[in-house]
Amino acid sequence: MLMAFPFLSGLMEEELLETFGAAKKAADRTQNGGEYTEVERCVSALRRLKKIPVTRKSLVATQVGKKLRLLTKHSQDEIRTVANDLLQYWKNLVVQEASKNNKKIVPKVEKKIEQAMKPKADRNPKAASTKSDIVSKLKCVEADKAQNGEVPKLGSVKSEKTNSDGFSKDENMEPLSKKPPLDTDSLKLNSMVKCNDPVRDKIRELIAEAFSRVPKETAESKTDEVRNILDEVDACDPIRVAVSVESALFEKLGLSTGSQKYKYRSIMFNLRDNNNKDFRRRALLGHVKPQEIATMATQDMASDDRKAAYKQLKEKLLFKCERRAAPKAITDQFKCGRCGQRKTTYYQMQTRSADEPMTTFVTCVNCNNHWKFC
Numbered sequence: 001m002l003m004a005f006p007f008l009s010g011l012m013e014e015e016l017l018e019t020f021g022a023a024k025k026a027a028d029r030t031q032n033g034g035e036y037t038e039v040e041r042c043v044s045a046l047r048r049l050k051k052i053p054v055t056r057k058s059l060v061a062t063q064v065g066k067k068l069r070l071l072t073k074h075s076q077d078e079i080r081t082v083a084n085d086l087l088q089y090w091k092n093l094v095v096q097e098a099s100k101n102n103k104k105i106v107p108k109v110e111k112k113i114e115q116a117m118k119p120k121a122d123r124n125p126k127a128a129s130t131k132s133d134i135v136s137k138l139k140c141v142e143a144d145k146a147q148n149g150e151v152p153k154l155g156s157v158k159s160e161k162t163n164s165d166g167f168s169k170d171e172n173m174e175p176l177s178k179k180p181p182l183d184t185d186s187l188k189l190n191s192m193v194k195c196n197d198p199v200r201d202k203i204r205e206l207i208a209e210a211f212s213r214v215p216k217e218t219a220e221s222k223t224d225e226v227r228n229i230l231d232e233v234d235a236c237d238p239i240r241v242a243v244s245v246e247s248a249l250f251e252k253l254g255l256s257t258g259s260q261k262y263k264y265r266s267i268m269f270n271l272r273d274n275n276n277k278d279f280r281r282r283a284l285l286g287h288v289k290p291q292e293i294a295t296m297a298t299q300d301m302a303s304d305d306r307k308a309a310y311k312q313l314k315e316k317l318l319f320k321c322e323r324r325a326a327p328k329a330i331t332d333q334f335k336c337g338r339c340g341q342r343k344t345t346y347y348q349m350q351t352r353s354a355d356e357p358m359t360t361f362v363t364c365v366n367c368n369n370h371w372k373f374c
Contacts, residue, residue, distance in 0.1 A: 191239075214236075275306075347360075359374050
């Protein structure tokens with residue numbers, strides 16, 4: 001309704017800004033030691049904001065939602081409670097609006113995909129003639145020529161074989177049931193599937209751009225194992241896979257500007273990283289499901305070379321941890337006060353000023369008793 005009458009949308013945004021400005025001024029006066037009536041004015045203005053019909057577009061244009069977060073941290077409990085309630089109410093409205101838009105878009109997207117998946121078939125009724133009719137006509141022509149004494153030309157002689165059903169088979173005749181190979185390029189989407197959300201559409205375009213680089217990277221790979229799957233990579237549709245990945249991320253993580261924005265950044269970085277061709281290729285081929293990408297750890301999204309380096313480093317550190325310390329010399333200069341043995345090890349360290357003697361740390365080899373002296 002508001003989109004049909006733009007002037008109504010403008011009036012609503014003006015009223016939204018004016019009402020919030022009154023609430024903000026009253027809240028600031030309470031911070032400066034104002035009377036309790038200022039608190040009531042602020043709460044009354046916030047309640048009027050809740051009655052104003054808002055949309056996601058109006059909230060983004062006025063930036064009232066971001067400004068309202070300051071009031072959620074106000075020192076007055078009453079203002080803070082009403083501000084939190086209003087902020088949650090607006091969040092629910094935005095989520096409901098987004099879900100309604102998705103429900104309208106999904107049937108259109110599915111219809112486009114179904115139309116793209118249908119191959120072009122030749123429905124000419126004249127092509128319905130069977131092989132047996134053609135063979136029978138050829139026999140009649142050859143029989144008429146033989147009766148008239150005509151000798152068929154060498155170029156026109158065709159050897160025939162009889163199959164188990166008693167019908168003749170022409171060797172030079174191609175089978176009618178043979179179909180041309182399916183062109184996978186005709187099944188690919190030529191344009192991006194939009195969802196009326198500029199942020200989500202931008203994410204889909206970035207993912208599709210990253211997937212479109214996979215065929216060239218596969219062809220230029222140095223390993224034969226990767227180059228051998230070039231046909232499989234060419235058969236994949238980057239746009240369709242990008243839409244599936246973005247939809248799974250939105251379903252699992254929500255909006256990219258919400259609490260999971262750092263997870264979005266990590267996934268987008270690994271998908272578009274020039275040094276992470278392996279993860280991008282696995283995602284395009286479906287070896288990594290779109291639902292799994294949303295919950296993958298950063299180490300799992302790394303390239304094969306990075307994973308090998310991580311594994312080598314882990315083994316090296318583990319070997320250092322398990323390796324025993326270098327053997328220490330055993331002396332009998334000190335006597336253990338616990339077990340009375342004289343098998344001890346020691347080392348010295350300067351723990352005090354330079355003009356003071358060094359501190360000696362002694363360990364008993366028999367009972368592991370520790371002591372020190374200067």
